[in-house]
Amino acid sequence: MEVASLASDFRHWDELIPDALGLIFTNLSLKELLTVIPLVCKSWGKAVMGPYCWQEIDIEEWSEGCPEPQHLDRMIQMLIARSCGSLRKLCVSGLKNDMIFSFIAEHSNSLQTLSLPRSEISDSIVEQTIGRLSNITFLDLSYCGKIGFRSLEVIGKNCKLLVKLFRNMHPVDTVGMPIADDEAHAIAATMPRLKHLEMAYHVISTESALQILKSCTELELLDLRGCWGVKLDDDKFLEKKFPKVKVLGPLVEDLYEGNNWEEYSYYSDASSEYLAWEFVDDDDYFDDDESYDEMWDGDGRLEQLELRFYQGNEHETEGGFGWPPSP
Numbered sequence: 426m427e428v429a430s431l432a433s434d435f436r437h438w439d440e441l442i443p444d445a446l447g448l449i450f451t452n453l454s455l456k457e458l459l460t461v462i463p464l465v466c467k468s469w470g471k472a473v474m475g476p477y478c479w480q481e482i483d484i485e486e487w488s489e490g491c492p493e494p495q496h497l498d499r500m501i502q503m504l505i506a507r508s509c510g511s512l513r514k515l516c517v518s519g520l521k522n523d524m525i526f527s528f529i530a531e532h533s534n535s536l537q538t539l540s541l542p543r544s545e546i547s548d549s550i551v552e553q554t555i556g557r558l559s560n561i562t563f564l565d566l567s568y569c570g571k572i573g574f575r576s577l578e579v580i581g582k583n584c585k586l587l588v589k590l591f592r593n594m595h596p597v598d599t600v601g602m603p604i605a606d607d608e609a610h611a612i613a614a615t616m617p618r619l620k621h622l623e624m625a626y627h628v629i630s631t632e633s634a635l636q637i638l639k640s641c642t643e644l645e646l647l648d649l650r651g652c653w654g655v656k657l658d659d660d661k662f663l664e665k666k667f668p669k670v671k672v673l674g675p676l677v678e679d680l681y682e683g684n685n686w687e688e689y690s691y692y693s694d695a696s697s698e699y700l701a702w703e704f705v706d707d708d709d710y711f712d713d714d715e716s717y718d719e720m721w722d723g724d725g726r727l728e729q730l731e732l733r734f735y736q737g738n739e740h741e742t743e744g745g746f747g748w749p750p751s752p
Contacts, residue, residue: 447472447475447476447480479511482508482514482516484500485518488500488517497519498521501525502525505528508533512535514537516540518540519544522545522546526554531557533558534557534560536561537563538562539563542591543567543568545570548572551580552579555579558584561584561587562589564589564590567623568593568595570598574608578611581615581616589619590621592612592624593626593648603628606632609634613639613641614640616641620643622641622648624647628653630655631654631656634647638670644667646671650675650677652674652675655674655675656675657675
């Protein structure tokens with residue numbers, strides 16, 4: 426009797442409710458979620474194919490090593506489709522086209538955190554679609570060279586909840602450029618609720634930096650490292666006029682000691698492995714629910730997904746580029 430009573434007090438892993446499984450599965454890697462968990466049992470497969478695991482999607486590290494843009498696009502489309510409109514966070518690096526940004530905006534109305542560093546999206550697509558992302562509170566558009574003040578202006582006008590913005594640039598992209606204050610002016614004019622702003626290595630003037638400090642009255646941190654056109658050497662002035670704001674820069678201290686600068690590369694070390702996912706059947710990558718039962722019949726499992734391993738980094742160059750990394 427006692428043995429039977431004790432057994433009844435415990436639930437099998439496959440009997441846990443899907444949202445509990447989803448919470449547990451968020452501690453696993455992307456590879457494990459997509460290739461291991463679906464094969465364990467039917468209830469785990471259902472959980473990982475539903476929205477429970479995909480309310481927060483962080484594939485930034487994986488996307489930095491993804492060799493083919495179409496693989497990245499299809500991965501984003503599949504995972505967002507699984508989130509079923511419940512997506513709150515998306516972190517991905519290196520979007521290669523406007524179409525995939527449009528897809529994100531169209532299917533992610535609940536998005537609060539959006540990180541898209543090194544993406545090649547344009548001002549025009551941001552202007553067309555940003556209204557659908559009005560719930561964003563954190564946005565990272567660092568190293569996105571094809572957008573400018575037009576995007577920042579429309580973002581500020583539509584994303585009224587935005588409190589944290591990363592708009593860092595790499596020094597190689599701004600070296601020798603003339604002073605350009607248009608992005609700083611757009612931020613100051615449209616984003617008064619910002620609390621955290623990073624604009625490292627922008628070529629802006631002291632006047633535009635002060636304009637941001639005066640206009641963004643809730644600002645707590647302003648990162649101006651590498652903004653060599655900004656002269657804010659009087660600490661007493663900053664403490665008196667803007668006592669709540671911590672200003673970093675423009676000097677970059679103790680960052681490049683010994684000239685051991687890292688290479689300007691988006692890829693991992695040559696010794697590491699990275700994954701690329703290829704969806705063999707273009708018409709089936711949305712049909713998780715319809716194809717689910719077939720996955721458990723016989724040997725036909727994950728038929729629409731092919732996993733390939735790539736060893737090494739063919740994009741590495743010899744000797745480095747000789748410039749400092751962004752902070």
